[in-house]
Amino acid sequence: MRRLNLVTTRAEQRRQTEARILTAARELFGEHGFDRTTVRMVATRAGSDPGLVMRYFGSKEKLFAQAASIPPDGAIEGSPAEIAEQLIAALTGKLAEEPAAALAALRAMFSHPEAAAEVRTAMTAQQRQIAEQLPGDDALIRSGVLGALTLGLVISRHLVRLDGFDVPPDQLMAIAGPLIEELVKDERAARHPSLAAPTR
Amino acid sequence: MRRLNLVTTRAEQRRQTEARILTAARELFGEHGFDRTTVRMVATRAGSDPGLVMRYFGSKEKLFAQAASIPPDGAIEGSPAEIAEQLIAALTGKLAEEPAAALAALRAMFSHPEAAAEVRTAMTAQQRQIAEQLPGDDALIRSGVLGALTLGLVISRHLVRLDGFDVPPDQLMAIAGPLIEELVKDERAARHPSLAAPTR
Numbered sequence: 001m002r003r004l005n006l007v008t009t010r011a012e013q014r015r016q017t018e019a020r021i022l023t024a025a026r027e028l029f030g031e032h033g034f035d036r037t038t039v040r041m042v043a044t045r046a047g048s049d050p051g052l053v054m055r056y057f058g059s060k061e062k063l064f065a066q067a068a069s070i071p072p073d074g075a076i077e078g079s080p081a082e083i084a085e086q087l088i089a090a091l092t093g094k095l096a097e098e099p100a101a102a103l104a105a106l107r108a109m110f111s112h113p114e115a116a117a118e119v120r121t122a123m124t125a126q127q128r129q130i131a132e133q134l135p136g137d138d139a140l141i142r143s144g145v146l147g148a149l150t151l152g153l154v155i156s157r158h159l160v161r162l163d164g165f166d167v168p169p170d171q172l173m174a175i176a177g178p179l180i181e182e183l184v185k186d187e188r189a190a191r192h193p194s195l196a197a198p199t200r
Numbered sequence: 201m202r203r204l205n206l207v208t209t210r211a212e213q214r215r216q217t218e219a220r221i222l223t224a225a226r227e228l229f230g231e232h233g234f235d236r237t238t239v240r241m242v243a244t245r246a247g248s249d250p251g252l253v254m255r256y257f258g259s260k261e262k263l264f265a266q267a268a269s270i271p272p273d274g275a276i277e278g279s280p281a282e283i284a285e286q287l288i289a290a291l292t293g294k295l296a297e298e299p300a301a302a303l304a305a306l307r308a309m310f311s312h313p314e315a316a317a318e319v320r321t322a323m324t325a326q327q328r329q330i331a332e333q334l335p336g337d338d339a340l341i342r343s344g345v346l347g348a349l350t351l352g353l354v355i356s357r358h359l360v361r362l363d364g365f366d367v368p369p370d371q372l373m374a375i376a377g378p379l380i381e382e383l384v385k386d387e388r389a390a391r392h393p394s395l396a397a398p399t400r
Contacts, residue, residue: 033233110310110359124363131364138375140364144356145375151360152352156344159310160351163324164331164340175338175345179379 018056020046025067030107034064065122068106076130080184083133087184088177091150095169098158107159123147136186146183149176218256220246225267230307234264268306268319276330280384283333287384288377291350295369298358307359323347336386346383349376 024045028037039060043050057063076086131143153176156162165172224245228237239260243250257263276286306319331343353376356362365372 107310110307120360144362148352148356152348156348160320162344
């Protein structure tokens with residue numbers, strides 16, 4: 001009994017330490033960029049030590065990848081209509097609430113190609129997972145365009161702060177939502193004869 | 201006669217010097233980011249001197265803004281269909297050829313909020329110019345979504361390098377093109393009854 005408690009406590013402690021390290025990493029990567037953030041700085045801010053950070057996360061790149069990964073949108077699955085619904089809900093959330101930590105990490109990513117490679121891994125994993133459930137030969141590309149649209153909208157709203165984008169998320173989604181519905185379907189060609197005859 | 205030649209030559213020299221400075225600035229901002237690139241470094245690489253750089257461009261922020269600005273897509277004007285055609289041609293070009301200098305500047309922008317503000321100015325100028333010609337109450341937002349889609353696709357293809365995006369631009373545009381056509385029109389609500397009854 002006592003031993004079980006001890007084990008539970010250690011696991012819980014590790015979970016809490018990891019969470020503190022990730023929060024510190026997000027803040028520091030956002031403030032100083034990837035290059036100028038050291039494992040030592042992260043450890044200090046998290047009240048931990050560099051050895052533990054390395055043991056838990058493996059390397060600065062891997063720490064960055066976890067810190068920078070936008071939290072998964074939950075399982076995206078079902079029929080195309082259901083997938084569209086889930087993607088629209090997820091994007092609405094990202095537009096509603098500025099994901100400060102993820103944006104900070106995103107900023108750092110763009111200035112550091114190696115870190116971008118780690119983020120690529122996360123983005124393509126979701127891209128593939130969605131593509132597997134979509135109809136059509138070009139499902140992987142459509143799934144990628146879904147990701148690109150999301151990325152572009154989040155950046156345009158929260159980082160670039162485009163004109164007119166400072167509206168309730170529903171107003172943005174009234175325009176972006178139908179595009180998402182369009183992309184999950186495999187009926188675009190039928191409704192867009194211009195695809196068959198591009199020089200109309 | 202001699203004097204006219206002299207004037208022409210000076211204007212031409214200034215044009216060439218400015219172009220060299222901008223090229224050097226793009227390279228250095230891309231390599232080192234905004235913070236660690238100095239006006240002195242730019243001047244040295246351009247074979248010029250810091251005083252001249254400041255005289256021609258005003259400040260490091262303004263130099264960055266010019267270096268980072270993606271070349272305008274030319275005048276975007278005409279009917280919605282013509283606007284769609286021009287936007288599709290411009291995006292196809294951006295997907296076809298990696299805009300190395302602009303991408304390098306884009307990277308630097310994300311790590312530097314002040315520089316991002318300058319890029320914002322350029323992006324919103326184009327957004328407004330297009331919105332003025334589009335029908336519909338939400339033209340400014342649709343025009344912004346057009347910009348967001350372009351930004352997301354360029355980043356996804358050239359920086360993130362999403363899966364399946366390494367195809368001829370026409371294959372990407374077969375999917376993105378219809379979205380652009382959709383956005384320039386004001387008929388989406390009619391074709392998307394889900395907008396009127398979101399809980400269908």
